[in-house]
Amino acid sequence: MQVEDVQRVCVLGAGTMGAGIAQTCSVAGFSVAMRDLTEEFVEGGFQRMRDPLEKRVARGKMTQEEVEAILGRIEGFTSLEEALKGADVVIEAVFEEMGIKKELYGELDRLTPDEVIFASNTSSLSITEMAAVTGRSDRFVGMHFFNPAPVMKLVEVIRGSETSDETVQLAMELSRKLGKEPVEVKESAGFVVNRLLVPMLNEAFNLLLENVASPEDIDKAMKLGTNMPMGPFELADFTGLDVGLAVMEVLHRESGDPKFRPSPLLRQLVRAGRLGRKTGRGVYDYGGG
Ligand SMILES: NC(=O)c1ccc[n+]([C@@H]2O[C@H](COP(=O)([O-])OP(=O)(O)OC[C@H]3O[C@@H](n4cnc5c(N)ncnc54)[C@H](O)[C@@H]3O)[C@@H](O)[C@H]2O)c1
Helix, strand or coil, X not given: CCHHHCCEEEEECCCHHHHHHHHHHHHCCCEEEEECCCHXXXXXXXXHHHHHHHHHHHCCCCCHHHHHHHHHCEEEECCXXXXXXXXXXXXXXXXXXXXXXHHHHHHHHHHCCCCCEEEECXXXXXXXXXXXXXXXXXXXXXEEEXXXXXXXXXXXXXXXXXXXXXXXXXXXXXXXXXXXXXXXXXXXXXXXXXHHHHHHHHHHHHHHHCCCCCHHHHHHHHHHHHXXXXXXXXXXXXXXXXXXXXXXXXXHHHHCCHHHCCCHHHHHHHHCCCCEHHHCECCCECCCC
C-alpha cells in the first residue's frame, strides 16, 4: 500500500492519545473512525478534542466552522466491526497492557482485510510480540505519537523484527502527511525518547524521596538549568504517573538493569491513585480529587 491509498484511518481508544491522534488525522484531511469500549468513553474523546479547539475559536485562531469540519470527519463507534469498515490503516491507542493489546490484535486480524496496516502507539511494549498474534507481522509497525498528539511534532516509527521496509516507509510518509517529523527507531525498550526521558523523571522521585529539594525547586532547577519547558514533576503529572511507572517497569524487566528500578515513591503515588492531572492529584494538587 502507498500513502496515497490511505483514505480512512481507524483509531482504537478515545483516551488521551486516541482522541489526539484522531484529531490529527482529521486535520490532515483523512476520514476517521474512533472506537472505544463505551459511549461515555467515545463522548469523552470528542470532548477532549472539542475543549482546546473551542479555546482556539475564543482566541480568534480558528473559526467555529473549522472546528465542526474537524470533528465532522470523525465518526465515533463502540462496535469494533463497524469501526474497522473501510479503514486502510488502524492506529491503536488502548491501555498499555500486553494482554489487552494482544487480544485486540487477534480480533483485528480476523476482522480486517490482509492489506490493512496495523500501527501501535505503544510507549514501551514490543511491536514484535504484538505482531506475532497476527498473520501480518510484516504489515505491523509502531507509530509512537507524543502528548498532546495534535501539537507534538515527533513520531517515532518503530520497526519490529518482521516489519517490512514498505510498511516502515508507509508509516514515515503517513506521519509526514499528518504534519509530523518521523524518526525511524529499531525496536528496543522505551525506544529513544522514553529510554532517556522516563529514567530522568523517575530519578526526580528518588530526589524527592531523599528530601534533596522540594518538588517546586526540583522543577524550577530543571527548567532554569536545562531549559526544559516543564519540570520533571509537571511533566509526570501531565503524562500520568501510571504511564511513567509502566515504562520504568518495562525498561527494568527488559534490561534487568538496576538503574531502571522504579522509584518506590512513584510506585506509592500510583497505588494511592495519585496519577497526575487526570485524577486531579499527582505530585501536585489540581483541586480535582
Ligand atoms: N499518555 C501519554 O502521554 C502517551 C504518549 C504516547 C503513547 N501513549 C500510549 O498510548 C496508549 C494509550 O494511552 P492513553 O494515555 O491514551 O490511555 P488512556 O487510558 O487515556 O486511554 C486508553 C483508552 O483505551 C480504551 N480501550 C481499552 N481497551 C480498548 C479496546 N479494546 N478497544 C478500544 N478502546 C479500548 C479505554 O477505554 C481508554 O479510553 C498506550 O499504549 C500508551 O502507552 C501514551
